[in-house]
Amino acid sequence: MTSYAINMQGVTRRFGDTCAVDDLSLSVAVGEVFGFLGHNGAGKTTSVRLLNGVLMADSGDIRVLGLDPQTEGPQLRSRTGVLTETPSLDERLTATDNLTIYADLYGVPVQQVKQRVSTMLETFGLSDRAHEKVGGYSKGMKQRLALARAFLHEPELIFLDEPTSGLDPVATQEVHEMIRHVSQDEGRTVFLCTHNLVEAQRLCNRVAVMEHGRLAAMGTPKELAREIGTNVTYRLEIGLEQRQAALDILKRIPSLMDVQSDDEALMFTSTDREMIPDLLTQLVSTDVRVYALTPQATSLEDIYLALHARKGHRQ
Amino acid sequence: MNTRAMWAIIRKDLKVVLQSKSVLIPLIMVPLILLVLMPGVGGLLLANADADSEMITDFRREAGAFFDNLPDTFSTRLDQYDNEVQRITYILFNMFFPSLYLILPVMAANVIAADSFAGEKERKTLEALLYAPTTDRELYLAKIVGPWVAGIAIGWLGYIAFALVVTATTFSYMGEAFIIDGTWLLLIIWIVPAAAGLGLGAMVWVSSRVSTFQEAYQLGGMIVIPLILLILGQVGGVVYFSPLIVLIIGAVLWVPTIILIWYGARSFKRGELIARL
Numbered sequence: 001m002t003s004y005a006i007n008m009q010g011v012t013r014r015f016g017d018t019c020a021v022d023d024l025s026l027s028v029a030v031g032e033v034f035g036f037l038g039h040n041g042a043g044k045t046t047s048v049r050l051l052n053g054v055l056m057a058d059s060g061d062i063r064v065l066g067l068d069p070q071t072e073g074p075q076l077r078s079r080t081g082v083l084t085e086t087p088s089l090d091e092r093l094t095a096t097d098n099l100t101i102y103a104d105l106y107g108v109p110v111q112q113v114k115q116r117v118s119t120m121l122e123t124f125g126l127s128d129r130a131h132e133k134v135g136g137y138s139k140g141m142k143q144r145l146a147l148a149r150a151f152l153h154e155p156e157l158i159f160l161d162e163p164t165s166g167l168d169p170v171a172t173q174e175v176h177e178m179i180r181h182v183s184q185d186e187g188r189t190v191f192l193c194t195h196n197l198v199e200a201q202r203l204c205n206r207v208a209v210m211e212h213g214r215l216a217a218m219g220t221p222k223e224l225a226r227e228i229g230t231n232v233t234y235r236l237e238i239g240l241e242q243r244q245a246a247l248d249i250l251k252r253i254p255s256l257m258d259v260q261s262d263d264e265a266l267m268f269t270s271t272d273r274e275m276i277p278d279l280l281t282q283l284v285s286t287d288v289r290v291y292a293l294t295p296q297a298t299s300l301e302d303i304y305l306a307l308h309a310r311k312g313h314r315q
Numbered sequence: 316m317n318t319r320a321m322w323a324i325i326r327k328d329l330k331v332v333l334q335s336k337s338v339l340i341p342l343i344m345v346p347l348i349l350l351v352l353m354p355g356v357g358g359l360l361l362a363n364a365d366a367d368s369e370m371i372t373d374f375r376r377e378a379g380a381f382f383d384n385l386p387d388t389f390s391t392r393l394d395q396y397d398n399e400v401q402r403i404t405y406i407l408f409n410m411f412f413p414s415l416y417l418i419l420p421v422m423a424a425n426v427i428a429a430d431s432f433a434g435e436k437e438r439k440t441l442e443a444l445l446y447a448p449t450t451d452r453e454l455y456l457a458k459i460v461g462p463w464v465a466g467i468a469i470g471w472l473g474y475i476a477f478a479l480v481v482t483a484t485t486f487s488y489m490g491e492a493f494i495i496d497g498t499w500l501l502l503i504i505w506i507v508p509a510a511a512g513l514g515l516g517a518m519v520w521v522s523s524r525v526s527t528f529q530e531a532y533q534l535g536g537m538i539v540i541p542l543i544l545l546i547l548g549q550v551g552g553v554v555y556f557s558p559l560i561v562l563i564i565g566a567v568l569w570v571p572t573i574i575l576i577w578y579g580a581r582s583f584k585r586g587e588l589i590a591r592l
Binding site: 015049052054055056073074075076077078080082084086088089090091092093097101102104105106107133146149 | 317319320322323324326327330331334335438439440441442443444445446447448449450453585586589590
């Protein structure tokens, strides 16, 4: 039986006339890295607040780590870690002070506080400037410190809102490694709110896409691609001397789009898998030597844009 | 009660306050002026004054209403002194200064609370705190305890500084140390906590309506206006600080303090605070 870290059913939250979260149902398994995608104002931040019992839902049922955030908020929040959209650090204090205070706040055992703070500073590359006021830190350093604070009390469920915003590529890679580590090696659950679709694709087992407070789609990137029927890009490797003949054939097939050519192969996109046998028959019958026809993996970005376009059509 | 978490919030707020010049300057300057500089200068002037000097006769004339309406108990007390300088010294430090002194806990709690409530909103540090594993009540209590205790502590330390300065400057001609009497004792244990609570409660209310420390500081500062009226009433001979009057003033201060703190507790809700961020 799947054990859920998060389970929400029919959750709605309004602010006046605006419905920030509209009848949202989703579940996240323990140990999963779950991507929560959507544009600004799609309802991501409100959902995180609802899941932590910081905001109350107007209707619906929420269970997080087996607890009801509306009635058991403090117990729940001691087991979750949250990286908010803005680092929300006390800039007049040092990094050590910031972490020490939050270690006490989250009930890290007293005898472990010093060691834990030191380890987190080391892990996030801030040891050298641990005793400087955070106000003097760069944006990336502040983000790293906020991440250290979210991981400090070793939460079972970690909510990360744009965790790599402002980080350089090396630091981004390190954060990705850390997310993989806590999920795969330690079995902790990560709820990742992001605009960064490449990041979501790399890290997430499943993703949910939010649109105007509603769940637009949810599943693995593969499932979403299948559900949405996005274009698949194909790479066709042929003999170079037959390139023009092959191009002429490709251009005659109406369901093929974006036909392009580079030094090594031809590329095209299509939503219609059924054209492949016909295409190959035509190529072979005109003596084009086909070495390979490979479908390229659909990126989350393609899915996201397809969803967005589909929504646009509906509106 | 999650006392460890509450203590962490109190410690954080006070640590943050101590790093801010705009908070520290009034916290240092106001007590220094009100309870060190002013009594120090007053004490030194009186120490060097002749009982028949122009300064003394001018003071008697200016504070005429005060002397004319003086209750019998005070007149009897003043009769124990040998000369006019000693009488004026007693009146100045036991009757005029108490109302000035009350400004201190109000202002201290007020300015610290402005930084703790409105300042936290302005610095965008409130959100992380709202995710902390505390109840709304624990968070609110932790947020008010720091400014309240600091206001009371500054009031009490201010009194010690005041008593030392007055003793140092007046001992030569008064022949006695400035010793705490019934009125001052009530002021310290009964009114100072109420005054600090009033400054704090007013600031909690103001902070929920403004978004910056400066706005809160300016608006919340108006809470000292009733105290200024008290000072004027004192000089004009309308109010005389006696233990009974101090008890009554304390009761009058405690009522709005309790209402404001209670109202603050009722309106301090995570959901509403985070929705306004």
